[in-house]
Amino acid sequence: xxxxxxxxxxxxxxxxxxxxxxxxxxxxxxxxxxxxxxxxxxxxxxxxxxxxxxxxxxxxxxxxxxxxxxxxxxxxxxxxxxxxxxxxxxxxxxxxxxxxxxxxxxxxxxxxxxx
Amino acid sequence: xxxxxxxxxxxxxxxxxxxxxxxxxxxxxxxxxxxxxxxxxxxxxxxxxxxxxxxxxxxxxxxxxxxxxxxxxxxxxxxxxxxxxxxxxxxxxxxxxxxxxxxxxxxxxxxxxx
Numbered sequence: 001x002x003x004x005x006x007x008x009x010x011x012x013x014x015x016x017x018x019x020x021x022x023x024x025x026x027x028x029x030x031x032x033x034x035x036x037x038x039x040x041x042x043x044x045x046x047x048x049x050x051x052x053x054x055x056x057x058x059x060x061x062x063x064x065x066x067x068x069x070x071x072x073x074x075x076x077x078x079x080x081x082x083x084x085x086x087x088x089x090x091x092x093x094x095x096x097x098x099x100x101x102x103x104x105x106x107x108x109x110x111x112x113x114x115x
Numbered sequence: 116x117x118x119x120x121x122x123x124x125x126x127x128x129x130x131x132x133x134x135x136x137x138x139x140x141x142x143x144x145x146x147x148x149x150x151x152x153x154x155x156x157x158x159x160x161x162x163x164x165x166x167x168x169x170x171x172x173x174x175x176x177x178x179x180x181x182x183x184x185x186x187x188x189x190x191x192x193x194x195x196x197x198x199x200x201x202x203x204x205x206x207x208x209x210x211x212x213x214x215x216x217x218x219x220x221x222x223x224x225x226x227x228x229x
Contacts, residue, residue: 004158035219042202042219043159059218090158104151104217106158 002026004107006091012113013081021076021110023091031094031102032074036060036087037109043090049074081114088112119203124224133190135223137203140184148179148186149204153222159202163188190225198227 007022025032033048035058045058049068063085065077074093078085089110094102120138127133139148147166151159163170165177165186176189190197200222207217 033217040221042221044219045217092158103161103164104159106160109156109158 004091004093004105006089006107006110008110009108010111010113012115013078014115015082017081018077018079019081021078021089021091021112023074023076023107024072025074025091025093025105026072027093027095027105028071029093029095029105030071032068033058033092033104034064034066034074034076035090035092036085037090038087046076046089078112081112083114086112086114119205119220121201121203121220121223123221124226126226126228127193128228129194130192133193133197133225135188135190135201135203135225136185137188138185139203139205142183142205146205147207148177148183149206149217150175150177150188151202151204151219153200153202155199159219162201193225193227195227195229198225200224 004025013019030051034046035043036046037043044060046060046064047055047058047066049055052068052071055066055068068074089112091107092104094104147164149164150162152162153159163172163175163177165179167179167183170177178187202219202222204217204219
């Protein structure tokens with residue numbers, strides 16, 4: 001198993017550009033989520049999904065869109081990048097739809113710089 | 116959302132036992148306490164989870180008093196490779212339609228000194 005994979009590892013954008021951060025998992029996990037991590041901060045939840053076709057907003061959803069057409073993939077879209085979105089983005093997955101004993105598996109992260 | 120408070124940083128010498136305490140005064144009845152570890156340039160990794168009393172696995176122990184308003188992560192005989200940020204999470208917080216969120220705080224940066 002590759003676990004949770006993220007692409008690209010690093011990206012530089014200009015203000016106003018759009019891009020999609022890719023996240024895939026091969027563990028047949030139902031729950032997937034996106035976090036952002038800024039220097040000196042913990043992880044903040046952007047969007048999450050409890051299964052294909054179902055998404056919901058987290059703590060900081062503004063400026064980001066998600067969709068979940070398959071169990072494996074959960075892309076994060078930035079429609080018009082802003083410097084405030086410069087951050088490290090982590091994707092995570094877990095087995096079920098809300099079991100409290102589930103372990104979250106995180107990807108290696110994508111470093112995004114918006115100029 | 117249940118808020119957690121942890122020390123910002125801690126230093127320890129190799130071979131010592133390290134205890135990191137997390138305060139969560141408004142923990143809800145259904146909340147669990149979970150700890151994650153994050154190395155530089157990597158995603159967080161699950162360490163341990165508990166509801167009350169004591170939980171132990173091959174990596175750490177988790178102590179939770181009866182009132183559950185705090186918890187302590189104990190790492191036995193730390194090595195340089197244990198240098199990382201440790202996050203205490205309380206929850207998950209359930210929203211509508213059976214979905215839930217996990218909330219990370221700022222974590223505790225543990226530095227192990229040779």
